Amino acid sequence: MSAGPGAPPGLLRAPPSSDPEIAGITADSRQVKPGFLFAALRGTQRDGRAFVGEAAAKGAAAILTDDPDALPLDPGMRQRVAIIADPNPPRRLALLAARFYGRQPNTIAAVTGTNGKTSVAHFTREIWAALGHPAASLGTLGMVSSQGRRAGALTTPDPVALHRDLAELTAQGIEHAAVEASSHGLAQFRLDGVAVAAAAFTNLSRDHLDYHGDMAAYRAAKQRLFRDLLPPGGCAVLNADSPEFAALTALCHSCG
Template sequence: MKLSSLLRHHGLARDLTRDPDISSITADSREARPGCLFVALKGTKQDGRTFIPLAIAEGAAAIVLAASPGQHHLPEQTENGHTALIITLPDPARFLARSAALLAGAQPDHIAAITGTNGKSSTADFFRQLCQLRHQKAASLGTLGLISDVALPSLPPLTTPDAVTLANTLAALQVHGITHVALEASSHGLQQHRLDGVAITAAAFSNLTRDHLDYHHTLEAYRQAKLHLFETLLPEGGRAVINSDMDAESREALRDIATRRKLDLRTIGTTGETIRILEATPTPQGMDLTLQLHGRTLPALHFPLPGRFQAENALLAAALCWERDEEAESIIALLPHLKGVPGRCEPVAHLPNGACAYVDYAHTPDALEHVLLSLRPHTSGRLVVVFGAGGDRDRGKRPLMGQIAAHLADEVIITDDNPRSEDPAAIRAEILATAPQAQEIGDRRQAIRTALEGLKKGDVLLIAGKGHETGQIIKGEIHPFDDRTITAALARELA
């Protein structure tokens, strides 16, 4: 595609000294090559403008960067014998996402984006499962990677991939016949415009609680980043699904957006108007649910997974699925066939004395509270929790998580999570400040072993924080560590 055509597609008119063919686009100078358009983005740690000379030297045909007041750039720049056009735009990140989608090609017809502090991965996976149960070719994309019934290259485990990877992946899914996709929309990805080129047809918002304040600084800024999905990216008249039990401020903001933009708003939860939870009775294998659909009580059904929050995520996914109301009841009837999501309240070990252990990704105060409350009805003995907190992240979460664990669990062991560049002992101390009776065992494997050795009949152990992750990040290095396999192996040893 000619550069002038690409610019005109976005309503941008520029006087160009040349009009090169553009075959690819990137924000990574290492991927620059002849025919490439390099977009220099400014990140939190690095400024892409630093790498402009390298991109040009590698053959980039043109460079896009942010317009700066009072700063003028020459129309061309030469490096190592290669000359590239220089174009300044007000919003390079948005241009990158939209151009990447245009160059990559058509996307699947039905794309659901899920945002929220907790529940994104589970909701996306449940959406994929429900579509496949309806004999639709589907995929989910996010923290758990790319999951599909077609063979494609794996993706890095990021909640929301970069805009170019996302566009290329969606185009590849479409080529392979995938018609329905669920993807996680992180607040970082939304604020950085990574999803601005995605043809979203439906969107869900699970909840909003404290997280990522190291990046957004305030809860309001965090909320606004997530609302961008509904305010801008979801087309007018699109399908919007929310958990009605979320915080009032987020709920009312979403209702206001839905009214202004004529969105098809569907609400689920104990106060849901579309799907209302009347009863949720825990059982050894999950829970029995009594639901109302648009005010009409449905036959009771068994949901095969523990934790009320898992049922809420499944209902979010169900409400995302149907296009016509007459399809709703048959989709809800598929809930008993759902399977658990890796690392989300996942049972990983059963001891001979009847005690059991679960692994969950809960790494925020709200998520930890929800999973502990959800496991309590399944516990006839003591509820034990092993957890820590990640380094180089919002420090304010740590005492809150300690307080929640001390209040809701019968026994607490504080250990290391992903300390990253921080001192692990300092992180543990910040948690222990509000959980003084907790036991401190820095070595995560030893902490899990100690917890398992102390389990008695009817006890339930929760290992929280890392979920599906298979590594522990310490001082810039990733050490192999999988809570699920390690807990299962230790349980076998003890048996």
């Protein structure tokens, strides 16, 4: 099936009779192994499309991109590799990771805000544990559960690591998880595909403007948790003392 310019989300361009079995997912060409899907994401410092040749040479079975025709692949490689075209590769990567790993704790609470995310996630995990629920938290302190603590590099892990961690926790019998949702993680769609049952907001003050550019963009990133990730009927916990309370309350009501 051919995916030309303006191809609909997820349209696949694959070699004839190709039905590759995906063995893993990554956005880091150095981690590609035979059978992997490589997400060629455009970053702030590097463009993943520049590494598709390396990924294909390592045996990548599929490549995710927003512009299939711009990929630096020779005709031979194009005959071997399936290409998934999507206008929003970061979000598609998160959704694919959610489907690939397939399992999440039954109840997931996500917390966002400039300050207090780590404390709220920690307290939430401890409350659940005190009530007899196997629980974990993921964030600045890494992945913490009754099994111990594993350090992490990011407040909100990249989507592949996040969904892998959620599946691992589920396999350990963890039923409840509290996840820190950073503005970077929300803006970069890292939490998409996470089955958020409850979302909490702590506060908003000037921070990360080197990345977001202005407070409006920073605020919009935080609001994604309630606008795009918390399903209708989900539980929203808001700080009534925050200047953002009225706007977030209205947003939550508008989203159901």
